[in-house]
Amino acid sequence: MADSTAALCVTIPRARHEIHDGFLEPAYCHVYANKKAHPVIKAGTGSYPPGSLIVKAKFRDVNAPERVELYTVMRKRAVGYDLENGDWEYSVVDGRTRRVLTRGTIESCIGCHCEYKSTDYVTREYLTPGNGEP
Numbered sequence: 001m002a003d004s005t006a007a008l009c010v011t012i013p014r015a016r017h018e019i020h021d022g023f024l025e026p027a028y029c030h031v032y033a034n035k036k037a038h039p040v041i042k043a044g045t046g047s048y049p050p051g052s053l054i055v056k057a058k059f060r061d062v063n064a065p066e067r068v069e070l071y072t073v074m075r076k077r078a079v080g081y082d083l084e085n086g087d088w089e090y091s092v093v094d095g096r097t098r099r100v101l102t103r104g105t106i107e108s109c110i111g112c113h114c115e116y117k118s119t120d121y122v123t124r125e126y127l128t129p130g131n132g133e134p
């Protein structure tokens with residue numbers, strides 16, 4: 001997580017990311033992209049180079065974004081890691097302890113993110129105008 005640059009920082013009120021862990025109460029998130037991922041996520045076209053890292057930090061109190069409950073992470077691995085699904089490694093990290101709870105080619109993550117194949121499995125929903133802000 002240390003190498004993720006706070007280059008992209010968007011707060012999504014009541015974002016759909018509550019689905020990430022079955023959370024039904026309002027939650028917010030910040031999305032961070034490292035230097036490799038940043039130009040691609042900004043542009044919204046092309047594919048992410050190996051080493052790209054995108055971290056979504058979810059928090060419940062909009063006034064306390066530092067109190068992260070859960071991180072969901074996508075890391076672009078080398079070509080061939082998971083060719084069919086864009087070579088992304090998914091992981092879930094506990095917000096408080098920073099412990100990796102699960103990691104790999106997680107089927108549930110892919111199940112949703114495969115809908116976003118045209119943008120290399122990255123939703124970019126929070127970058128869509130009119131999405132997110134109340």
Ligand code: HEC
Binds near residue numbers: 019092
């Ligand atoms: C039910 C569909 C769904 C599932 C399952 C899902 N995601 Fe997402 N994910 C989304 C949506 C929608 C967004 C856009 C932000 C938001 O609304 O929270 C997103 C955003 C993200 C982002 C920010 C980058 C991007 O794609 O825009 C990361 C990182 C991420 N998810 C990781 C994961 C991981 C890891 C898992 C599995 C543990 C997972 N997701 C499972 C729908 C899903």
